[in-house]
Amino acid sequence: MTTATLPKHYADLIALKRQTGMLGSIGALVSWDQETYMPPAGAKARAEQASTLAGIIHERKTSKKIGDLIAQCEQDPELNHEGSAEAANIREMRRDYDLATKLPNDLVESLAKAQSEAQECWKQARKSNDFPAFVPALTEVMNLTRQKGECYGIDDGGEIYDPLLQEYEPHTTAKDIEAVFTPLRERLSAFIAKLTEQGTAPRVDFLHREIPTDKQHAFGETVTAKLGFDYKKGRLDTTTHPFCSGFGPGDTRMTTRYALDNFPDAISSTMHECGHGLYEQGLPKEDELFGTPLTDSVSLGIHESQSRMWENMVGRSKPFWNWALPVANEHFDGAFKDIDLETFTKAMNTCTPSFIRVESDESTYNLHVMLRFEIERAMISGDLAIKDLPGAWNEKFKSMLGLDVPNDAQGCLQDVHWSFGLIGYFPTYTLGNLYAAQMWETINEQITDLDDQMARGEFSALLDWLRVNIHQHGRRYSAAELCERSTGKPLSADPLMRHLESRVKPAYGL
């Protein structure tokens, strides 16, 4: 793509967005360094560095000049041919500009202050298992978050949840999510109950054999390079909480974590982050349009679909381990030499209801998420009073996962998200699983020998499909459009249920 033949106001807008994009890349480096190599005493100044830079970026994003150029572009017929890349780019730039400029400064400041206080308060409350102590701070954050949603504005027939969701899952509503979550919730609960009653859990003991972490790291690099991650354009480092950050053109950084006795956790994290990394590397950032929506990711849900596909659809499959298990044995001095492929794969596909979301398995994870979606939707609308949150949580937990929550620390206090006012963030985790499963069915229809390819350690046809159908488009299409264009159907709960059943049932002898 080139802007050389396009109107000057569009070229000017692109140039400004590119500059701000470059500053955003620096911001990403500043955060990455904080988690990887920054010495501990650097933290205090780092907060000041990050906020100074964030202030400059915000100023540029909300400048009158940007607003004027967008308005000029919107009125130029040459840039607004239906379905054109430019029209999509302008539509999304307008969206970003409005989101960035609609909040009054005093609300932004009050929210930042309330979030910071609520986060500290949450830490204490979780530690001492004292939900009532968290109520005032959480109430304040939720009131301000509700004001934020009102500033963004609610569409006709919509609800306060919708505008808040826009920050994470653009062009999607609470009702859209409900439409797929409701059937998923029912079928998944029933499926898990049946497994628990009738299935026999596979053996997993060998997964906890001790593997030196440097060997786990070397294996992770070998696997991700094979999946298609380009190490000339990226890195893999170690952090407490794994993440992936696409800095910009030619630079995508993944991190993961290792425990001596939990090799599956490390390789799953690594393949998860690699899915994010492959998406970032597949976005057209090396184009001159860098910094504009056409080179940016669609939504958290679509981003998560990429990480979950490589982590779960690929990384827990028998064909993948047919190739990877011998490679692991080479790296790990034959640590799993006595374990056959069947036994190994079964162990990677367990399903056991438990209390903590971040430690849960591929199936029950979605119930944890859907519970949070229902609760936060009621909490922000005002239907659920903050003080009644533990009761609602525990009741839903019992009905969805069949367990009695022992205390709030292991219940509604376990996640940090709500103390930040992140309403609409949780559902993107399961949206990711849903999108991934639906794409996975289409991919397997179109690449009929994908299992054979994976069993030989070949992943390029799969990656090419994602490059062509998802990555290259940036934000040209919404998540829902991308789903329909690439799979031919609107999002449904069926593919994810079929996927989970096909993997977990055999592991439990059903």
Add this chain to the structure above:
Amino acid sequence: MTTATLPKHYADLIALKRQTGMLGSIGALVSWDQETYMPPAGAKARAEQASTLAGIIHERKTSKKIGDLIAQCEQDPELNHEGSAEAANIREMRRDYDLATKLPNDLVESLAKAQSEAQECWKQARKSNDFPAFVPALTEVMNLTRQKGECYGIDDGGEIYDPLLQEYEPHTTAKDIEAVFTPLRERLSAFIAKLTEQGTAPRVDFLHREIPTDKQHAFGETVTAKLGFDYKKGRLDTTTHPFCSGFGPGDTRMTTRYALDNFPDAISSTMHECGHGLYEQGLPKEDELFGTPLTDSVSLGIHESQSRMWENMVGRSKPFWNWALPVANEHFDGAFKDIDLETFTKAMNTCTPSFIRVESDESTYNLHVMLRFEIERAMISGDLAIKDLPGAWNEKFKSMLGLDVPNDAQGCLQDVHWSFGLIGYFPTYTLGNLYAAQMWETINEQITDLDDQMARGEFSALLDWLRVNIHQHGRRYSAAELCERSTGKPLSADPLMRHLESRVKPAYGL
């Protein structure tokens, strides 16, 4: 220090400088990452990121608001008590502001372009040993550099070299440098000639025994931690060219390099960078004045005095190796068990005239530098035509180092500096040695058992002296003032000559 009780215009100025200082810290991170962890394909965007950030920083440094606040502070008697910290801070802020605003934009742009072209041209010319091919590009850079000096302005009785020197060695003139270099040059040439004629070179073969680089790294960390480098506030990484960067409060990063068969090079580089690092960690950056001259280093010469003191005065001394050699043997599986302290120390104090500055020893290094000072001074004044540079170089080399230069690649084309128009940079290397030697004599007068302390691996009294006499002051005093205040005398060539003679003569049996 606190600005709470000081006039508002001073507090406002400090706050602005602090913000720009924080952006400068980010710039330092951006450069450090480029040399350490950035994947190769990130380079192109990195240049754009760095220049975007540099543009923002330059804009802030040269803003009218800063200029107005400085002028207001200059007129406020409360801030200008003679000898006060505020008066010094304002004096230096004025200096920085004038240097940053005196150059017209078109000169800055022409110079950047000419430098970039000359650098490419220099690479080719050195490769093909073709000085005439470099003449036009070097001429252009020197003409523009001369214009730069004219914009800065020449004081009465001064010369064009002086204003250019201000970027590296503030408040110093070419004549000041000449006054110490002339006696040093004469005595050093005579000393080296005598060594070559009458001395017996010590054995050095064992210094090239192979030591695994991870063990060299661990040894380097052990030594630098012992010298006083605070690893909670810093790091040591590996790069092609060693450097040290003080990012800001609580964050100072050193880098070094390793070769399997050149352990002395690595430990010397590491101790050199550690000297810079200790200075950076000793500057009062955690003060609220961060970003102002009072928390910044004085000059390149003073910075280099700190690196050279730890590299040479400490790192080539017998007391140091009395402690460090057994530690090295512990780290290196006894690699030097058969070498006694005397033999080891002699090998660390050789002196052999050679052609390449960056590979030269502690003594001849200064002749390389002084030769460049004389030549660049004549070149920028116009006394030496660019085309005559090789002849002048070779003639001086013969008279100073006694060697016939075989070709320009090993002669006047060896350094990149002049292609950047860095006039006044070279002498700061030897100024560093001179300052270090003069401080070293005073330190040994005041800490009478320093040798015994070092022999036990104790360096805190030495570091405390530097903290109190040098580091804490930031730019409150000029380099010359700092020298007089800390040693009681103006800078002289005598201490460096005494130091070199005391170390090298015994190594050569004289």
